Amino acid sequence: MFFSSNLRYLRRVHNLTQEALSNHLGVSLKKIGSYEEERATPKLEPLIEIANFFSVTLEQFINQDLSLESINKNTSELPELKKYAAAERLRVLSITQDRNENEYIELVRLDSEEDYIKGYSDIDFVAGLPKCQLPALPLNHTYRAFEISDSLLAAPTNSIVVGAFVADWNELKDNEPCIIVSENTGIVFRKIKNQIIQNDTLLLEDTNGQFSSYSVSVEDIEEIWRFAAYISLDFPQVPTQVNELRQTMQNLQSALEILEERKIKKKTR
Template sequence: MSIISSNIKFLRKKKGLTQQQFADTIGIKRSLVGAYEEDRADPKYDLLKKIALFFEISVDDFINEAINDKWLAASAKKTASGLRILSISVDREDNENIEMVPLKASAGYLNGYADPEYVSKLPKFYLPMFKQGTYRAFEIKGDSMLPLQSGTVIVGEYVENWGDIKPNDTYVILSQTEGVVYKRIGNRFKENKKLKLISDNPTYEPYEINGEDILEVWKAKAYISTNLPEPMPKPTMESLTSMVADMQRSINKLQQSNN
């Protein structure tokens, strides 16, 4: 396989694109993408420039460098357009793994998150329902996000564009000051501004971190826990009476507001 073909395949997968999605973006047929990646054909120079521009890599590097995770890690972590380089690993069938960051590895992850060798040594698994996107799992600690218990594993989807962060949703945030935390977001992200982090447990006060300290953002998509839910308690006469009283008060307020 030539350098060009391997680079196209590697960078396309790094972007999380199928051959069809990449072909649609570049404006060519999917069959051509397959031919380029299988080294059955080479893109013409004008198309090569377009592909290199799309991946924000110089044509010279695209032609001469075997681009991989280590090469990207050695390059700038953030390009002019805000693309953040993420280290991943894949299984034998070329599916992206879900690497897990257990509690004992949280401190090390702060230093090794951009190191492909470190990431490759993390525990990993695969969930077939998460076929699109890049995911990572983080074990949380403490009671700040009750009812999720300490030891719960949060599966998060990588957020490349932090402008997509939505208030009131929950995320795993990796920052230079706080390390790995799982919190609810209190405001939209703006470059070089503070991000408000809120605990679901109201006994913990919200706090802010500087945007420049944030290293990675993962949107919570699922959780894994060994703490199974307790059965719902049977209603008592006292609880039913209280519920009826609450409903009556709500009806009275609604009637008063309509008068």
């Protein structure tokens, strides 16, 4: 039985950590470790799910040493799209720094989106963008800020979304809000479903549920920035339901006070 060795082999071929695989499969990191170390074997249903995830048959997964086989592709090396998604193929990230070598956060305004998509790797172009620094963000990340319009519908109107650069796209978790930079789709802010292992795509979902989900091939994506923070230029409005609840509580309080006064008057008579 080759289940454990095949699981370990396929995970490494697809450039996944145990944690990344556990997120994709929806099982605990502890279980992945026990499967690979032959301390446990999943039941039939999850076994089939894992095999389907790696696009191999159950028979192949259990009874064949996949390290010696070629399953629908050359497994001796990652396909080019897998390399690109894992940042093993050259992807240029241009940054700017202050005199103390602290990185700036460059701002991509709505009117410069098209220019950014074409010049995101050009250090001179990036250096010309408006920039700032936000001390509250965690260190050891590269950040970029993007203005959000009505068409993106994933953050309050007239807000600026700050994203942390993602090098290895395989690490992205389902339902993570991300800024996707693509020549085909423009710059969009969506929750994603990671389908890179299955078919080299990301499924982009609208956080407000007003648009249909659609898939984007990794070869059409230039950059991905994981949501880190947002800055709203509008004062937040208290939701109507909260106002109604507050008014109801005030009415109840007033009614209780009136009842209490009536009780006191009856006692004094």
